[in-house]
Amino acid sequence: MRLLRSLGLVASFAFAIACGGGAPPAAPTTATPVAATPSAPEGPPATDDDVQKATKAYLDFLVELRPESASELGIHDADDRLEDRTEAGQKKIIEREDAMADGLDKAFANAKLSKSATVDLRILKGALRVDARMRREMKPWARRPDFYTEPMNSLFLMNAREYAPAADRAKNSLSRIEKIPDTLKEAKTTIANAPVVWVQVGAESAHGAKEFFDSMRPFLEKALPQEKPRSIAALKAAKAAYADYQTYLEKEVKPDAPEGQFAAGRDLFNWLLREEYFLKEDAEALLTIGIRVFGETSQKLDETAKRIDPSADGWQAVVKRLKGKHPTATDLLASYRKEMARARKFLVDKDIVELPPGDECQVIETPPFQRTTLTAAYDQPPPFAAQTKGLFFVTPIEPSMTKAQREQMLRENDFGDIVDTVVHETYPGHHLQLSFARTNPSLIRKATGPSILTEGWALYTEELMSEQGYYRDEERLMQLVWTLVRAARVIIDVGLHTKNMTFDEAVKMLTDQVGLERELALSEVKRYTMTPTQPLAYLIGREKIFALRDRVKAKEGKAFALKKFHKELLTRGTIAPALIEEEMFAE
Numbered sequence: 001m002r003l004l005r006s007l008g009l010v011a012s013f014a015f016a017i018a019c020g021g022g023a024p025p026a027a028p029t030t031a032t033p034v035a036a037t038p039s040a041p042e043g044p045p046a047t048d049d050d051v052q053k054a055t056k057a058y059l060d061f062l063v064e065l066r067p068e069s070a071s072e073l074g075i076h077d078a079d080d081r082l083e084d085r086t087e088a089g090q091k092k093i094i095e096r097e098d099a100m101a102d103g104l105d106k107a108f109a110n111a112k113l114s115k116s117a118t119v120d121l122r123i124l125k126g127a128l129r130v131d132a133r134m135r136r137e138m139k140p141w142a143r144r145p146d147f148y149t150e151p152m153n154s155l156f157l158m159n160a161r162e163y164a165p166a167a168d169r170a171k172n173s174l175s176r177i178e179k180i181p182d183t184l185k186e187a188k189t190t191i192a193n194a195p196v197v198w199v200q201v202g203a204e205s206a207h208g209a210k211e212f213f214d215s216m217r218p219f220l221e222k223a224l225p226q227e228k229p230r231s232i233a234a235l236k237a238a239k240a241a242y243a244d245y246q247t248y249l250e251k252e253v254k255p256d257a258p259e260g261q262f263a264a265g266r267d268l269f270n271w272l273l274r275e276e277y278f279l280k281e282d283a284e285a286l287l288t289i290g291i292r293v294f295g296e297t298s299q300k301l302d303e304t305a306k307r308i309d310p311s312a313d314g315w316q317a318v319v320k321r322l323k324g325k326h327p328t329a330t331d332l333l334a335s336y337r338k339e340m341a342r343a344r345k346f347l348v349d350k351d352i353v354e355l356p357p358g359d360e361c362q363v364i365e366t367p368p369f370q371r372t373t374l375t376a377a378y379d380q381p382p383p384f385a386a387q388t389k390g391l392f393f394v395t396p397i398e399p400s401m402t403k404a405q406r407e408q409m410l411r412e413n414d415f416g417d418i419v420d421t422v423v424h425e426t427y428p429g430h431h432l433q434l435s436f437a438r439t440n441p442s443l444i445r446k447a448t449g450p451s452i453l454t455e456g457w458a459l460y461t462e463e464l465m466s467e468q469g470y471y472r473d474e475e476r477l478m479q480l481v482w483t484l485v486r487a488a489r490v491i492i493d494v495g496l497h498t499k500n501m502t503f504d505e506a507v508k509m510l511t512d513q514v515g516l517e518r519e520l521a522l523s524e525v526k527r528y529t530m531t532p533t534q535p536l537a538y539l540i541g542r543e544k545i546f547a548l549r550d551r552v553k554a555k556e557g558k559a560f561a562l563k564k565f566h567k568e569l570l571t572r573g574t575i576a577p578a579l580i581e582e583e584m585f586a587e
Contacts, residue, residue, distance in 0.1 A: 046111035051121050054104060055443040058124060061100065062447075065093050068154040073447060074382025079158065079172035082151055082179045086186055090141045097132035101125050115586065119579050120444045122278075127448045130276050137268055141187075143194045144530070145202025145249055148187040149242070151180060152205075152212055156367045159219050163385050170223035173216070177234045181241040188248055196257035197503055201526050203249040208368035209242035215368070264497040264532035272533045277452040278578040279540070283494045286540055290490025293539060297484045304477045316515045319481060322474055323411040329397035332413060336376075336394050337363045339418050343427040343470075350468055353428050353566045356435040358388035361426050366393040375412060375520060378425040380434040383446040388438070390431040408517040416478030423465050424482075429458035436570040449574035451534050456541015456577060457569075459486055463542070481515065486542075488514050489528070489535035496525075497532045544577035545569070552584070 062070040067078035083089070104125050113121065140147040158173045194202075213235045220231040264272075266283065273279045273286070281289075298315075305315035312318045327335040340363060347353055366377065370393070379391040394413075397406050423429055433454065440446060462479050465471065471479055488509055495501030503525055510521035528535045548569070553560045572580050581587070 046108045046113070048114050048117040050107070050111070051113065051117045051124070052443060054107070055120070055124055055447070058100065058128070059443065059447060061096060065089075065096060068151060071154045072157060072382060074163065074385030074387075076164065076172075079154075079169075080175035082176055082183060085141055085148060085183055087141050087190060090135055094132045094135050097128045101128040101132070104128075115583055116442070119575065119583060120442050122579070123448055123575060124444045126275050126278075127444070130272065133268070133271070137264075141190050142192045143198065145187070145191055145194055145199055145253070146205050146530075147202075148184055148245065149202065149205035149209070151176060151183070152209065152367070153370075155216065156212070157379075157382075159216055160364075160391065161382065161385070161387055161389075163382070163387060166219070166223035170220050171227075174220060174224065174227065174231060174234055177213070177216075177238050180238045184241045184245045187245065191249075191253055193261070194253060194257055195262040195529070196254060196259055197262060197526055197529050199249050199254045199257045201530070203246050203254070205370075206242045206246035206249065208371060210239050211368040213239050213242075260502065262496070262503075262529040263500070266498040269494075269497050269532055276450055276533065276576075277537070277540075278576040279452075280578075283498050286490055286536055287494045289543060290487050290494070290536065290539060293543075294484060294487035294491065297480055297487055301477065301480045301484065304473055304480060308473050308477065315477065319477060319515055322416055322478065323414045325416075326410045326414040327418075329406065329410065332396060332410075333363055333365065333394055335413075335415070335418055336392070336422060339422045340392070340426050343419075343422050343465075346465075346468075346470055347428055347432075352464070352468060352562050353432065353570075354436075354563070355432070356439070359432075359435055360389040361392055361431045362389055363392045363394060366395040371395045371398070375409075375523070376421050376425060378430040378434075380430070381438060383438045388435065390426075390435065392425055392431070405519060408519045412517055412520045414478070416475045417482075419471065419475045420462060420479040420482055423462055423470070423479075424458045428461045428464065430454060432461075433457045433570055434574070437574045440571075440573045442573060445573035445575060450576050451537035452541040452544070452576055453574050453580075454541075455534075455538040456543075456545050459483070459538045459542040460545045463546075483539075484514050485510070485516070485524075486538040490539050492525070492528055493533065493535040496528055503529065541577060548577055548581050548584070551581070 059070070059073075059075060062073070063075060063078050066083050067081045068083050070077065071079050084092070104121065108121055111121075138144065155173055155176060158169050158176075163169070217231065217235055220235070221228050224231060270282045273282065279286075301315040305312055305318040309318050340361065344355075348355070370377075375395050377393045379393060381387045381390055395409075397409055401409070425431065437449070438446070462483065466476060466479060492501065492506045492509060496503075496506055506525045506528065507518070507521045510516045510524060511518055516524070549565060552565055552568075568584065569580060572583055
């Protein structure tokens, strides 16, 4: 799913919701450069209001130096600018984030804060420090060729979301498009020591640029008819620049790119677990959990497969047969839409979660430049914007694929998989959680959101729907396959980044032990190499939510109600389960 921590795009996946009512505080309305952070007070100790002020300074910083992230949050004061992807520009971002985090330590040294404001402050400092260290150590301007294809993310959303008149959105989009050739020209002078797998991802993303910019032409020409020659010229230049960039990556960079060198390393990996997920466990402890759940899920798969076909030679044989039951390429999106409506109705009938106001979700094709690493994904409404419509991306079957490749991808969209994917991405998964989250008045809980909660909740809901009797055995089998995938992700995530597991070994585990088709396994592992700790967030987050549910149930006894627990959890926003537990139990 799309909720990944992306270098330079922490804000892409931001969500939150609070227990109380009231309208959210206003977002920043100026792109004026701001001070790094409030200075240490000489008078009374800092208060909750000062946390909000510090968060507003952070949002102003995003507008100033990370305008694409601001756009994706729904803050549109710098929609005409791109982030400075030069080495100097990136180091400026790092320096500012370090200075802001250090300033917060001083400003709030003797603060008198409420529990929720204390949590907000920890989230704010974590967001600054995580982004700064990830940029500093991973050097995206040199080692991440896909870093230079990221402008298409915000351009797509500026087209797809009607947050302003079309002419205004098109004008700003056009300004950004015109800056792309110079950005890519600079990229060709700075790319160095990029792992071969990252070079391949960058080249594939660049390849999708032609179709993407062709799809933007009708929008620009309709919104800006008087600027048609300018639009045509800008789109032509952007497509040519990305085509040239793709050739550069494939012909000049890839031949000499190292096979490995993508591992984050044990120190950074464990630091991310603490600073972003607020976990006490280290990589080794999480690996133990992954191995345990992998074994338990394998046993459940065997039991479920036996109920479907007692004569089958193992669960993989049953899965292989069920994967042949899939829609045609033409009917793919319609199948997802039909299943989404069924899942939503089930929740209403069972009354186990609330549906938030303004709830709306639309199934659309994945943008071309994202299809290399996504099969299906959810993109939330910008948390600082008025829109409530979520977008559920489904990657279509490309006409350019061979017959064998098309069949492989359709087999990953079999009817059982569609059922589980819809649960995970929409109801009661990401869309439901994030629709609640956007109503939170806390600014920092809108501007950040860890995968351990978003992905943990979505995986938790897969098992929740099983508890509530939603799946037939064939659908339960496919849901368990994906639980096995999530357990494997823990093993592979820790392996790739702390134990010298190779790319090929990771792919082999997914194809041989989990049963994924090779095309999907390749896409999965490409992503894992680029997002340390994100792949394990699904299962570990689920386990933390179940543990929290058990603790609440033990405390409340017969008074425990599932719907009440879900509301209590969701209304605290997209924050790490450990922080939710602290708030719920006043620890």
